[in-house]
Amino acid sequence: MPWDDVSPDEDPRVLFGLDELAFGTETGLWPITSTDRGEIVFLLSGLNAPSFLIADGEGGWSRYAMRFAEWLYRYLIGEDMTGPNSSAFYLGPVKLQRLPMSAGERPEPWYGPDRGM
DSSP, X not given: OOGGGSOTTTOHHHHHTOSOOOBSSTTSEEEXXXXXXXXXXXXXXXXXXXXXXXXXXXXXXXXXXXXXXXXXXXXXXXXXXXXXXXXXXXXXXXXXXXXXXXXXXXXXXXXXXXXXX
Protein backbone atom coordinates (compact mmCIF):
# COMPACT_ATOMS: atom_id res chain seq x y z
CA MET A 1 0.00 0.00 0.00
CA PRO A 2 1.57 3.34 -1.00
CA TRP A 3 1.59 5.61 2.06
CA ASP A 4 1.36 8.72 -0.13
CA ASP A 5 -2.24 7.77 -0.99
CA VAL A 6 -3.33 7.60 2.68
CA SER A 7 -5.18 10.56 4.16
CA PRO A 8 -3.43 12.25 7.13
CA ASP A 9 -6.15 11.12 9.58
CA GLU A 10 -5.39 7.47 8.70
CA ASP A 11 -1.60 7.69 8.29
CA PRO A 12 0.14 6.15 11.33
CA ARG A 13 3.23 8.28 10.67
CA VAL A 14 1.18 11.45 11.17
CA LEU A 15 -1.01 10.05 13.96
CA PHE A 16 1.91 8.92 16.12
CA GLY A 17 4.66 11.38 15.15
CA LEU A 18 6.88 8.89 13.33
CA ASP A 19 9.44 10.03 10.77
CA GLU A 20 8.87 6.92 8.70
CA LEU A 21 7.06 3.62 8.97
CA ALA A 22 9.52 0.73 8.98
CA PHE A 23 8.93 -2.86 9.97
CA GLY A 24 11.37 -5.13 11.80
CA THR A 25 14.06 -2.47 12.26
CA GLU A 26 15.61 -1.17 15.47
CA THR A 27 13.21 1.80 15.54
CA GLY A 28 10.39 0.22 13.56
CA LEU A 29 7.24 -1.78 14.12
CA TRP A 30 7.39 -5.46 15.08
CA PRO A 31 4.21 -7.53 14.51
CA ILE A 32 3.73 -9.56 17.69
CA THR A 33 0.19 -10.95 17.51
CA SER A 34 -3.15 -10.72 15.75
CA THR A 35 -6.75 -11.30 16.71
CA ASP A 36 -9.48 -13.47 15.25
CA ARG A 37 -11.12 -10.24 14.03
CA GLY A 38 -8.18 -9.20 11.83
CA GLU A 39 -6.48 -6.66 14.08
CA ILE A 40 -2.68 -6.74 14.13
CA VAL A 41 -0.68 -5.69 17.20
CA PHE A 42 2.73 -4.12 16.57
CA LEU A 43 5.39 -3.38 19.16
CA LEU A 44 6.74 0.12 18.54
CA SER A 45 10.41 -0.29 19.34
CA GLY A 46 12.99 2.39 20.00
CA LEU A 47 11.06 4.07 22.81
CA ASN A 48 11.87 4.25 26.52
CA ALA A 49 8.40 3.00 27.49
CA PRO A 50 6.60 0.08 25.81
CA SER A 51 4.10 1.17 23.21
CA PHE A 52 1.87 -0.77 20.84
CA LEU A 53 0.23 0.26 17.59
CA ILE A 54 -2.89 -1.61 16.58
CA ALA A 55 -4.01 -1.84 12.94
CA ASP A 56 -7.71 -2.63 12.87
CA GLY A 57 -7.64 -4.14 9.37
CA GLU A 58 -9.79 -1.34 7.92
CA GLY A 59 -7.24 1.48 7.83
CA GLY A 60 -7.62 2.61 11.44
CA TRP A 61 -4.73 2.74 13.92
CA SER A 62 -4.62 3.04 17.71
CA ARG A 63 -1.72 3.44 20.12
CA TYR A 64 -1.44 2.07 23.67
CA ALA A 65 1.48 2.96 25.94
CA MET A 66 1.69 0.07 28.41
CA ARG A 67 3.33 -3.30 28.86
CA PHE A 68 2.03 -6.13 26.69
CA ALA A 69 0.78 -8.14 29.70
CA GLU A 70 -1.46 -5.25 30.73
CA TRP A 71 -2.69 -4.73 27.16
CA LEU A 72 -3.48 -8.46 26.78
CA TYR A 73 -5.25 -8.66 30.15
CA ARG A 74 -7.41 -5.64 29.33
CA TYR A 75 -8.16 -7.03 25.87
CA LEU A 76 -9.21 -10.40 27.34
CA ILE A 77 -11.58 -8.87 29.91
CA GLY A 78 -13.38 -6.97 27.14
CA GLU A 79 -12.00 -3.41 27.21
CA ASP A 80 -11.60 -1.31 24.05
CA MET A 81 -7.99 -2.26 23.32
CA THR A 82 -7.89 -2.21 19.51
CA GLY A 83 -9.48 1.19 18.98
CA PRO A 84 -12.70 3.00 19.88
CA ASN A 85 -15.73 0.74 20.35
CA SER A 86 -13.63 -2.37 19.77
CA SER A 87 -14.38 -4.37 22.89
CA ALA A 88 -15.00 -8.08 22.54
CA PHE A 89 -15.46 -10.58 25.32
CA TYR A 90 -15.49 -14.31 24.80
CA LEU A 91 -16.70 -16.66 27.52
CA GLY A 92 -14.61 -19.66 28.41
CA PRO A 93 -10.91 -20.34 28.10
CA VAL A 94 -8.76 -18.49 25.59
CA LYS A 95 -7.82 -20.45 22.45
CA LEU A 96 -4.14 -20.09 21.62
CA GLN A 97 -2.20 -21.53 18.72
CA ARG A 98 1.40 -22.64 18.50
CA LEU A 99 2.75 -21.73 15.10
CA PRO A 100 4.81 -24.16 13.02
CA MET A 101 8.57 -23.93 13.43
CA SER A 102 9.45 -26.13 10.44
CA ALA A 103 7.92 -27.12 7.10
CA GLY A 104 6.59 -30.44 8.42
CA GLU A 105 4.72 -29.02 11.42
CA ARG A 106 1.13 -27.79 11.49
CA PRO A 107 -0.48 -25.12 13.71
CA GLU A 108 -1.31 -26.65 17.07
CA PRO A 109 -4.26 -25.13 18.98
CA TRP A 110 -4.43 -25.29 22.78
CA TYR A 111 -6.58 -23.65 25.42
CA GLY A 112 -5.75 -21.65 28.51
CA PRO A 113 -7.42 -22.20 31.88
CA ASP A 114 -11.08 -21.45 32.48
CA ARG A 115 -11.29 -17.73 33.25
CA GLY A 116 -14.19 -18.06 35.68
CA MET A 117 -15.97 -15.06 34.20
